[in-house]
Amino acid sequence: MVKLSSRIPLPYSFKVIELFRNPKNLGKMDDATVWALAGSIACGDMIAMYLKIDEETQSILKASFESYGCAANIAAASILTEMVRGKTLEEAWRISWRDVSDALGGLPKVKYHCGILAVGSLRRAIRAYFQDKLKPKWLPENLTAEERHALEEEELAERFSRKS
């Protein structure tokens, strides 16, 4: 691993700045069907994803988010809540962090993890929804890379807090 200082050029797209300035679907959802938290404050980024699900069609009526993180983190979570609205849970599950990055006009390389964490929080919420239900075929047994990313970050945070 190349050691880097914490200063790396971050040419955000104008879309990131727009969503940072005026985030869509920001805030806790009181009537959410399900929600999930991913990431940690010790790692410097955390996303809470709230979903209102239509039980009959298993589609997302609306989504909202809260975020502790950089501008790209906020923008990634916000655009994902836009992308999933009206989609079935299966369609929402298939959204990749690349799709999030593309929708933002391309995240800088060092900010890919923001897109990954956003997708991780969404998939956690979807998984949580099926926790006590019959699991559909498209829902994999094992955690996907995006979910593992969130988990690794939380474990890292755990190590940080033990250290201090």
Place this chain on the structure above:
Amino acid sequence: MGSDLNRDVEGLLKAHGVSEREVYLDSENSGLIFPEALKAMVDSYEEAARGHPAITHKLGWESYEKLYESTLKIAQALNCNSEEITYTHNGTEANNLAILGLAEASKSRRKILVSSIEHLSVIFAAEHLQKFGFKVVKVPVDGEGFVDLDFISRNVDKDTLLVSVALVNHEIGTIQDVKAIIDVVKGHDEKIVVHTDACDALGRVKLDLKRLNLDLASFSSHKIYGPKGVGALYIKEGVNVSPIIYGQLSTQHLWPSLENIPAIVGFSKAVELMHLNFESYNSRITRLRDKLIDGLLDIEYTVLNGPKGYKRSPDNVNISFLFCEGEALTVELSLKGIYVSSGSACTSRILEPSHVLQAIGRRHEEAHGSILMKITPFHSDEDVDYVIGSFPDAIRRIRSMSPMKPGGG
């Protein structure tokens, strides 16, 4: 970083817009320039510094004269001989020359002590030497960033080559008692070399190289509002340093190639201005610093990083805003025309936040919310009032977006 998708910086800047008022507080990362230093630099490009100072023709001699004059002025301000100054292109190169060049010249000694809050150009250079059998010992600091003198005393021995501690810390402004460090080190063994990264000290604290009995000291032009692209290393007469880059020599045996003479002329002008105006600049900057610190600490859930009062560099303000991610805050403040930097690590999840803040015992979440600001001679009371007035809304908005809020939730 070649695979970054987005290169539309123009679109980014357009979306960002321009604030009615702009206050630049990021001199830590890139300094503004004294108009007088810029003029001296432009003049020397156009007039007396066009030639190569080591070539035997009229333009060469003119350049040599300009270089010599500039060095004399710097030497006078620092109280050293002009032969003791080697120019580099920045502070990072000066620190590398000090550490790697000293190691290169050392015959037997293999132990290096650096403080745990040094600039990365000191820490990484020292760590690089581990590959060649050197032992690097990090000197711990207390909660305000002061080095542990007892630790230094216990750890210097016959094998110790170098002790390197910055006179003023670049992030939290701690002014070390370098005199006491030198006394401890030299009390053990006169031959141990003491280096100080003085990039952030120049112009902010009194610096008399002869009286201090320092061996090596690094300087950076942009940190004293001179042009970018020039730094210097003071090497006390008799201290052995070997070159670390090779090529055609000009006037300096330790840093080959053509000197950046217009930049050196500008640097020299900046040194002169900082020296002449030392009292007036620092009394004003100190007052504005304390006004800004007091104003921002009025915001809830804030912690000052570094000491208060006379042991803090007159220009340094570093505050952690808890429940706030620092990088988001730099963008939010930028939209208000306030330019600052953060010790957050949100550039990549594998990176830890500022090593300086961690060394003084800040938790990760405290370091992520840190904002570094530097007051300059260019700032006014109105600038500081604007910043104090703008922060609460910025903090409130960033905090409002977070799932973790003060008081739990």
